[in-house]
Amino acid sequence: MILGDNLAVMVSLLEEYENRVNLIYVDPPFFTNRHYAARVGKGEDSRRPQEWQLAEGYPDHWVDLDAYLDMLYPRLKLMHRLLAEDGTLYLHLDWHADAYARLLLDEIFGPDNLLNEIIWVYHGPSPIRSAFNRKHDTILAYVKGERYTFNADAVRQPYDPNTVKTFAASTKAGFGKIPDLERGKVPEDWWYFPVVARLHSERTGYPTQKPQALLERIILASSNPGDLVADFFSGSGTTAVVAQHLQRRFIAVDAAWRAAHTARSRLVQVGAAPFSFESSLPAPFPAPAEAAVQIEEGELVLNPQVQAGVDYWEIDPAWDGSVFRSASQSLRTRRSPQVSCRLSLSGQVPGKPICVRLVGVDGSLSQAVISRVDQ
Template structure:
């Protein structure tokens, strides 16, 4: 079977799940392009932009069956570089925040995740763009992971600036109430009711107030109950700066409702998008690092989503690919027979097919490449599945092979 390399700008993953988009490219350019369809329609924006750290960030990628089975990658790839100077950084953030305000609906809210370096500068920008009166919280997320400094107090918190767009914002505290983790140990009297439930009471101003220990409570603006991901956390994708799903779950649930649009313009490993998908929200993620495409294909499985590519950056290279097709009853069986591409510094012993991270088969349609079956290596199935079955429809068969550096190669199958 002859394969013809093709350019694809959109890859669609149809399913019955929540709708979404993953846009590969620059945040400002992509947000400007979103205005046409989404201005005033986004309910929640969360962003975890670079923090002006001056550092480079990496992803530890798993290559081949063995590394997937052990759950540990040894092929380290740069994911992004956080090296803009202050002026460049603030120019980027100003534009992203101005566009965010335009994209938000009047009921919408925005959460901007920062650390001690960027936070004071961005706070002033946000006061200017959103209005000081629209600041709802400066959330302090406290964690314990990492080492301890001997030269100053260890930095163990991030700041999340939380603004509304207008007074009509639709905040839902009930959605994030949780059981109290520690019983009240205050001056209140302790009682046990006939059902055995513990409650406390206090008299104040002639009234008696009672509080049950097992009543759910609303979080305050200090979040200490959501640990950072540990080194061996099963949630880890290998992407530096990945945030815990529980953190995004709280934000998504309190600031949006089922069916609402959620946007993350610095999506990284796609934590916000996964939280949105799990909670039945529609989502849009943007990122400029090609490695994020492979993570998105795993984390967004089950959603009805599209990946929009942007020119050649995630598709350049000259692979050798061989595939075959067999007709079954109502199905085509596509076999990935070989895939080779030059990748420097692959782990010792890696075979050519080990550089395949994920692949899919489907059809070329006017709107782009429509995926009908896909396989991404995972901990249970680290070996590359070589055959995919897709329903036999009319149309041009195609496949996509993505390598461990995040490049996606598309081919049309010619009879």
């Protein structure tokens, strides 16, 4: 998990990962000219936006289309370089910029390497009354050559019950071709998955979060267990969460602190295998956290007065002054809306201090280094 601008991050990854990433899924800002806030409260009512608890999300503002494409083009070129010879890039956009991005990808990958133009359809409320409701996104999938991974059997779906009935009634249906009804079909290039709504358990509150089911289909089809999957606009970390669930390795990058933090706590919550959290940005440590904690009988105890304002906190019991190794954590979840007040200090090393990091519900980060008390 890397916090930083993906341009710099991808350039620095080239040395080790050029031609080595098996699958890239990216869902960049769509060129909507909007600002997306994160919802940090619980179960906000869509009809009462004035009551939502909001925090910094991410901006999608551009001077014009050129400025947007100037952002996208060098990043797509780097993704092409990072992609393995058998790899696939999925670029997720909508009507605002998909046509322009397709031309960029035709240039970078070659027009013959467009694997699919996938349409993701969904439902949801819309204020639009002067046109049809815009309820689909476009996902452009490009490969590098003919030898790409596509696991058709991993994504097969049951046939529509009407199709099954038709073939049961007559073997002449389908112009003599009888599908293997047991095995199921390879999905079409239009997909229906519900958007991540207010009451869905996977919802993080991070804006424009994509459904895990969508990523599952992409990752199962275009990678194998052990492969490396990357998302350079990772937001709430959907790709990383699904990748690790399906036994793939992942690289997830986002420039927004709130995104990186959301992804990190989501990975902790689903019990992901240990992963590293790197930052190419100076750490935002506005307020020291010393006052918020104290050591008590082998545990670090959070002051109950600050507990309600804490989204996540973690401890490195043997801080080396540079790499934070998170040994224990507690986070707010839907089910337990307050972090635990106590974290174990096991793993202390003589001579090394304890480092504690707190993330506020507003996205603020604070850190304190506490000298070890020898017992």
